[in-house]
Amino acid sequence: MKILTASLCKIGGRDYNQDFVTVSASGSNACLVVCDGLGSYTGSEDASRLCAEKIKDLFEQVSEYDPARAVKRIYCEAYIENAHHFVTSHKERNPKIAQSCTTVACAITDGTSTTFAHIGDTRVYFFRNHKLTYQSKDHSLSQVAVELGQIKLRDIRTHKDQNKLTRVLGSDYFVQADIESLQKPLNAGDSILLCTDGFWEYVYEEEAEQDLASSATPEEALHKMEKRLLARIPRFNDNYSAIVAMCKED
Amino acid sequence: MARIRTNKNICLACFGDLDLQRSCLACGKKADDTPSLPHHLPQRTVLNNRYLIAKALGEGGFGITYLAWDLAQGIKTAIKEYYPSGYVNRVPKSNQVIINSKQNQAASNRGLKRFIDEAKVLAKIKNLPGIVSVRDFFSANGTAYIVMEFLDGISLKKYMQRKGGKITADEVLTILRPVMESLLEVHKLGLVHRDISPDNIIITKYNEVKLIDFGAAKQSNLDGKSLSIVLKQGFAPEEQYRTHGEQGPWTDVYALGVTIYYCITGKLPPESIQRMYKDTIVKASEIGAQISPMQENALLKSLAVYAKNRYQDVKQLMAGLYGIRAAKLFEQAAAQKAAAPRSAAALRSDIPFTAPRAAPVPAPAPAQKTAAPAPAPRAAPAPAPRASVPHAHAPRASVPSAHTPRAAAPSPKTIEDRKREIAQNRARHLQNKK
Ligand SMILES: Nc1ncnc2c1ncn2[C@@H]1O[C@H](COP(=O)(O)OP(=O)(O)OP(=O)(O)O)[C@@H](O)[C@H]1O
Numbered sequence: 001m002k003i004l005t006a007s008l009c010k011i012g013g014r015d016y017n018q019d020f021v022t023v024s025a026s027g028s029n030a031c032l033v034v035c036d037g038l039g040s041y042t043g044s045e046d047a048s049r050l051c052a053e054k055i056k057d058l059f060e061q062v063s064e065y066d067p068a069r070a071v072k073r074i075y076c077e078a079y080i081e082n083a084h085h086f087v088t089s090h091k092e093r094n095p096k097i098a099q100s101c102t103t104v105a106c107a108i109t110d111g112t113s114t115t116f117a118h119i120g121d122t123r124v125y126f127f128r129n130h131k132l133t134y135q136s137k138d139h140s141l142s143q144v145a146v147e148l149g150q151i152k153l154r155d156i157r158t159h160k161d162q163n164k165l166t167r168v169l170g171s172d173y174f175v176q177a178d179i180e181s182l183q184k185p186l187n188a189g190d191s192i193l194l195c196t197d198g199f200w201e202y203v204y205e206e207e208a209e210q211d212l213a214s215s216a217t218p219e220e221a222l223h224k225m226e227k228r229l230l231a232r233i234p235r236f237n238d239n240y241s242a243i244v245a246m247c248k249e250d
Numbered sequence: 251m252a253r254i255r256t257n258k259n260i261c262l263a264c265f266g267d268l269d270l271q272r273s274c275l276a277c278g279k280k281a282d283d284t285p286s287l288p289h290h291l292p293q294r295t296v297l298n299n300r301y302l303i304a305k306a307l308g309e310g311g312f313g314i315t316y317l318a319w320d321l322a323q324g325i326k327t328a329i330k331e332y333y334p335s336g337y338v339n340r341v342p343k344s345n346q347v348i349i350n351s352k353q354n355q356a357a358s359n360r361g362l363k364r365f366i367d368e369a370k371v372l373a374k375i376k377n378l379p380g381i382v383s384v385r386d387f388f389s390a391n392g393t394a395y396i397v398m399e400f401l402d403g404i405s406l407k408k409y410m411q412r413k414g415g416k417i418t419a420d421e422v423l424t425i426l427r428p429v430m431e432s433l434l435e436v437h438k439l440g441l442v443h444r445d446i447s448p449d450n451i452i453i454t455k456y457n458e459v460k461l462i463d464f465g466a467a468k469q470s471n472l473d474g475k476s477l478s479i480v481l482k483q484g485f486a487p488e489e490q491y492r493t494h495g496e497q498g499p500w501t502d503v504y505a506l507g508v509t510i511y512y513c514i515t516g517k518l519p520p521e522s523i524q525r526m527y528k529d530t531i532v533k534a535s536e537i538g539a540q541i542s543p544m545q546e547n548a549l550l551k552s553l554a555v556y557a558k559n560r561y562q563d564v565k566q567l568m569a570g571l572y573g574i575r576a577a578k579l580f581e582q583a584a585a586q587k588a589a590a591p592r593s594a595a596a597l598r599s600d601i602p603f604t605a606p607r608a609a610p611v612p613a614p615a616p617a618q619k620t621a622a623p624a625p626a627p628r629a630a631p632a633p634a635p636r637a638s639v640p641h642a643h644a645p646r647a648s649v650p651s652a653h654t655p656r657a658a659a660p661s662p663k664t665i666e667d668r669k670r671e672i673a674q675n676r677a678r679h680l681q682n683k684k
Contacts, residue, residue, distance in 0.1 A: 038480065039336075041311075041335065041336070042335075095287075095306075095308075095309075096287060098308065098309055099309065099310070099311060099335060101480060139524075141481070141491060141523070144491070144523050144524070144526070144527075147526075147527040147528075148526065148527060164481055165480045165481065166480075166481055166483065166491075166521050166523055166524070167480075167483055167521065168480045168483070171480060171483055172407075172447075172449055172483075173447075173483055173484055173512070173518055174517075174518070175483050175484060175518060175521070176520075
């Protein structure tokens with residue numbers, strides 16, 4: 001089994017792109033990270049970049065001497081905590097960006113063990129045989145409304161509190177990521193989609209299933225999803241980013 | 251030839267005079283004339299004809315805090331400017347703060363009104379030992395300003411980080427006592443702080459412990475805009491996430507609980523809002539905190555997700571945390587202190603404080619301040635966290651100083667004293683020059 005990836009990271013209708021995407025993949029190993037710097041706070045493009053790069057660097061370092069552990073849950077927790085401290089120490093040296101912070105979603109795997117983590121409303125989707133089997137829960141007030149049975153999961157996209165996040169990375173205090181480990185190894189036909197709110201707001205889950213099923217490559221799937229997005233966005237839409245990883249026979 | 255003292259040649263480090271080379275005649279420091287950030291008030295701006303901006307101390311989502319010299323009194327102050335980031339811009343040169351778009355207008359104005367209202371109330375309650383005192387407030391530049399006493403010290407967060415990332419429950423309770431006592435008074439006035447956290451608690455050089463940053467302006471639900479914003483992570487109880495959540499002393503009780511939990515474990519509990527549907531909080535003692543069973547029970551009760559299960563006010567919280575016996579001991583100690591002031595030697599042994607050298611006699615608090623609600627008469631100026639938490643038989647010292655003990659007196663100086671001192675300094679340095 002090997003993992004093929006494709007990604008995009010676009011500015012949309014904004015003046016800055018504060019999203020950041022990074023991919024490290026070879027054979028059945030992969031570390032995928034998508035971050036969305038919070039636009040209300042100056043310098044969040046630094047926070048998203050520093051966070052994503054730190055996670056990838058740490059994954060690569062650990063993989064080099066202990067590949068089996070590099071994908072374990074506690075290591076994943078450690079990458080994220082380190083990334084938080086990396087961002088905050090950078091901020092301490094740069095008072096200009098004191099308020100900056102970011103969301104993060106990441107997936108790390110060696111084909112056998114797979115761990116997902118996220119903070120904020122950047123999402124992780126996992127599709128087994130093109131069927132959605134795991135979707136991360138946003139750290140936003142809208143997700144809370146869903147959990148309390150006040151709105152439907154689907155309606156998060158248009159809910160008024162969707163922009164109110166309850167957790168981010170790189171803020172004054174470190175908060176834990178939500179971590180999910182897959183019980184089974186990855187198989188050909190499985191896919192992972194990581195994406196920012198600027199992306200998932202305009203691409204529905206069942207559409208992602210269809211596009212993954214009907215595409216031979218991750219590039220193709222991503223292209224189809226982006227087409228759907230472009231048909232729906234308003235003017236001045238948010239930055240949008242995504243990574244698609246597909247598991248294929250060798 | 252004598253130079254005229256203007257805002258251009260005042261030393262921002264010590265309020266002395268700068269010479270022509272821009273070195274201070276008093277402290278010897280060279281003036282740092284690097285320009286300020288464009289959205290901050292420029293250095294040496296004079297506000298309200300009275301406050302000379304030295305530098306920005308920091309910036310939060312709703313305001314910028316500056317260090318400034320009070321030109322009338324020759325003392326340092328901390329000035330908070332209402333500046334909701336993302337909603338306003340500053341016009342270069344004029345320093346005016348303008349709302350950046352029509353859709354943000356209402357929200358921003360609402361926030362400004364709250365900021366002013368709260369400042370007015372805060373100005374009435376100065377002189378509580380555990381709360382930063384507000385000296386003045388005014389409107390200017392299209393926004394509003396709160397002038398506070400300047401606190402020279404470090405935050406509780408920094409303090410615990412320096413102590414290795416966590417401290418014991420006894421220690422944090424010793425530190426927080428003056429804050430809790432003052433909160434009792436604040437709550438009586440119907441005010442709620444709303445933003446208690448270890449960064450908002452300052453331990454001063456003189457071992458006072460003070461709560462800063464009342465969060466009125468933050469409460470305003472600044473909505474009507476599409477950018478993502480973060481809600482205060484970890485410290486806010488669930489009622490603060492709701493637009494119509496009823497807030498009260500119990501709101502501060504929750505945040506105090508999280509503050510204690512964080513200080514003794516080094517970790518935040520899961521956020522209240524998540525705990526409503528999936529509560530994964532672990533007892534502090536299970537993750538290595540040093541805390542007695544009595545303290546832990548009280549802590550858990552302060553952290554109850556729903557307000558109805560929480561301590562309703564700080565009085566109940568204190569009885570739970572310190573025990574009824576301890577509360578009695580505090581009373582006795584206070585009574586004893588009132589009867590027989592401790593000797594200077596005894597004082598020195600438990601707080602890093604030495605008697606004034608050539609400083610003026612500690613004078614009574616400046617007359618314009620209102621009296622603090624019945625603090626125990628003190629033998630010395632503000633050796634806050636006064637008593638230690640009585641616990642087993644190991645009487646602990648009060649807050650171990652995070653700073654080197656100073657030789658100079660931390661006496662509450664009157665304005666006159668301060669002016670005299672500055673004049674003396676200046677005279678001395680002019681003499682040296684000759
Ligand atoms: N009275 C004071 N004396 C000395 N320093 C102060 C005083 N008040 C605030 N500060 C310091 O000024 C800095 C900025 O504080 P401010 O409250 O503006 O922002 P914040 O706490 O970082 O953010 P937020 O307001 O969003 O919580 C902090 O480092 C704080 O310790």
